[in-house]
Amino acid sequence: MDVRQIQAIILSKTYTKTDYLRRVTLIREYLERRIYKEPELLFPDYLNMIAASQFDVKALSHLDVHFFNLFTKDNLYLLINGLMDALRTLPVLTLYLAVILDEVQMDELGIWFRNNLNPELIIDVRCNPTIVSGCAYVWNNNYKDLSLHNFLSQKENIINKIIDAYAQEQL
Amino acid sequence: MEQNILLFTILGLTFVTALSQLFLLILNSLKKNERSKPSDLFSPYYEKSETVLHDAQIKANKILTNAELKGIEFIAKQKLAMDKLITELDVQIKSLEEKLIVELKASMDKTEKSYQDYLSVLEENLKHQEMQNQRFFQEKTQKMIDNSQQIMSAFILDINAKVKRQIDEEFALVKNELDLYKKHRMEVINKNIIDILEKTLEQTLVKKLSLSEHSEIIFQALEQAKQEHNLS
Structure with a gap:
């Protein structure tokens, strides 16, 4: 799955730039924690842990384990930067x-x-x-x-x- | 006067007769003196002529005497007649005088009366004339006053009309200017009304509208633009 497809998944419930940036940041922070600290940490728990807004929780609820498994230690920042760059093409x-x-x-x-x-x-x-x-x-x-x-x-x-x-x- | 003339005439005749008598006497006396020297050739003729002269003289004397007597008679008659005439004349004159006096009196009375009447008529006429004059004067004065009043009224009306016209013109000008100003201000206001209204609404709506109302308004505007195909 390439950056555009990942972006499309995120954009399915994200409509504004600020929401997009915030949610990509949330995804990055979760993946950093999961990859480098807590491999068993689930995304909903993480959101709960950081007291994310219900709005973000709802908007990111469709991101399942398969989505997050697309990100690895090697391609994490590549994809994240790709997602940031892809924002400009929208x-x-x-x-x-x-x-x-x-x-x-x-x-x-x-x-x-x-x-x-x-x-x-x-x-x-x-x-x-x-x-x-x-x-x-x-x-x-x-x-x-x-x-x-x-x-x-x-x-x-x-x-x-x-x-x-x-x-x-x-x- | 005529009597005096007649008297002088008679006296003159008498004096002439007397002078002629005297002259004849003188002639006779002279002739008697000359008879003392008669010539022989002319003596019958001389005697005849003397006789004739004597007869003539006698006749002349008679005539003269008769004339004289007639004259005197005439004078006497004349005098009597004159006296009578004078008396009658006096009487007539007196009667006439009385008549005249009466007539004069009557005439004087009449004259006085007529004069009085004339005076009264004159007085009346004068009064009448005076009244007429007064009336005329009053009428003239009244006419003058009326004329003056009319002229003044006309003048005042004219002035009023002029002033009124001026005021109306000024008023119309001012009104025009006011209308223009009003129109101009209305145009300015109309141009700015949107801004004014917007500012007013900005002050009120922002505080009054809720988020849902804002959202509703936004969707209404977007839908309307979509219906008008005016989205992009």
């Missing part, structure tokens, strides 16, 4: 949000974007409070504004009419 969607959503909502977003744009994309989440609500994203070097600002700009005439009507009524 199509990236830079997503701007007004607030940082929780993991479940982020996974939902990830699923939605993979279903509608590209099944292999990975999301780079950025926080931009000026968006206020909605989101904006950069995909294929195109900036797409789905924020409140865009909505208000599109409905400018209607908003002006409403405000005028309100002003005439009230003033």
Whole structure:
């Protein structure tokens, strides 16, 4: 199994860059411990030991013993570095949000974007409070504004009419 | 006057007669003196002529005497007539005088009355004229006052109209400027309304919206973009 296939297994439940990096780190740390210290250590126990988040536990639950047996002392860092390098080859969607959503909502977003744009994309989440609500994203070097600002700009005439009507009524 | 003339005429005739008598007497006397030297050739003729002259003289004297007597008679008659006439004249004059006096009195009375009437009429006319003049003066004054009032009113109305027109024009200008300013400000506001609204919403929504609401809004926006085929 090559790096791309390993990456695909990890990416099946990982949608954002940060999650990907964190989970690859978790895998590396577990494998380092297992290879150099505790050969009998199971991944779920390790996650429990380090008090990993339930979100990561759930997302990495599909990684079984066969997956971890792919990594050996000789190819561990090769594969890990390969996984890091492979991240750069993935199509990236830079997503701007007004607030940082929780993991479940982020996974939902990830699923939605993979279903509608590209099944292999990975999301780079950025926080931009000026968006206020909605989101904006950069995909294929195109900036797409789905924020409140865009909505208000599109409905400018209607908003002006409403405000005028309100002003005439009230003033 | 005529009587005096007649009298002088008669006296003149008498004086002429007397002078002619005297002259004849003188002539006779001269002739008597000359008779003392008559010539023989002319003596019958001289005697005849003397006789004739004597007869003529006598006749002349008679005529003169008659004329004189007639004159005197005439004068006497004349005088009597004159006296009578004078008396009658006096009487007539007196009666006439009385008549005239009466008539004069009556005429004076009439005149006075007419004069009084005239004065009263004149007075009345004067009063009437005075009243007319007063009325005319009042009318003229009133007309002048009315004219002045009309002119003043017209002037004031004109001024009012001008001022009103000026004020209306100024007001219209100001109103136009205000409308332009309002329009301009509305345009500025309309341009910035989105920003203003966004800033307001930024202040409120960020604090008010929950994470699930944020997530819902994001999915709604994404779905709408997907329906509009506006994802990429």
